Amino acid sequence: MDVIYQLKQDHLHLYSMLHLLEEHLNRGELSLTLVKETLDYIGDYAERYHHPLEDQLMSHLASHNPSMGKLYRQLHEDHQALENQSDELRRILEGIERSDTLTSTELLARLHFWITAQQKHLEYEDRYLLPLAESDLKLFPAEFDWPLPTNLHLIKHYQSIAHDLARPSGMAL
Numbered sequence: 436m437d438v439i440y441q442l443k444q445d446h447l448h449l450y451s452m453l454h455l456l457e458e459h460l461n462r463g464e465l466s467l468t469l470v471k472e473t474l475d476y477i478g479d480y481a482e483r484y485h486h487p488l489e490d491q492l493m494s495h496l497a498s499h500n501p502s503m504g505k506l507y508r509q510l511h512e513d514h515q516a517l518e519n520q521s522d523e524l525r526r527i528l529e530g531i532e533r534s535d536t537l538t539s540t541e542l543l544a545r546l547h548f549w550i551t552a553q554q555k556h557l558e559y560e561d562r563y564l565l566p567l568a569e570s571d572l573k574l575f576p577a578e579f580d581w582p583l584p585t586n587l588h589l590i591k592h593y594q595s596i597a598h599d600l601a602r603p604s605g606m607a608l
């Protein structure tokens with residue numbers, strides 16, 4: 436498996452999901468079900484499979500190129516911070532379901548903040564970290580197992596959420 440190629444493909448996938456959610460919100464819609472499904476999807480895909488694969492790659496490179504070790508290891512902390520933000524959003528959504536008071540303006544602001552953080556992370560990796568990792572990987576080659584052997588379920592799930600997000604019929608908060 437070409438790990439760099441696979442990670443870049445994942446990024447395209449994640450970008451497109453974030454973009455669909457952003458467009459859904461920008462149309463003035465706020466379907467809590469769809470927001471939750473998108474968060475769950477990102478949780479299933481990015482947090483369970485994509486981040487661990489990146490962490491594995493960076494840990495390999497850090498052990499072979501100590502001068503870059505700090506930068507490579509930092510990614511794990513970045514992932515942790517992103518996952519904490521996702522968990523916080525999940526708690527907020529659960530709170531809304533239990534009828535905690537939160538205005539749709541506050542929720543929207545938090546969602547936009549979360550989307551931007553996710554997008555910035557992807558951009559940082561695509562523009563800066565993955566090119567560095569790619570050249571270091573040529574010097575210190577290694578094989579990585581794609582940790583998602585059968586991702587059909589996730590792909591189908593993605594297609595179904597993408598379809599619903601693209602359709603202007605969400606319910607308002």
Ligand SMILES: [Fe+2]
Nearest residue numbers: 486489514560
């Ligand atoms: Fe990442």
Ligand SMILES: [Fe+2]
Nearest residue numbers: 485489557560
């Ligand atoms: Fe990534």
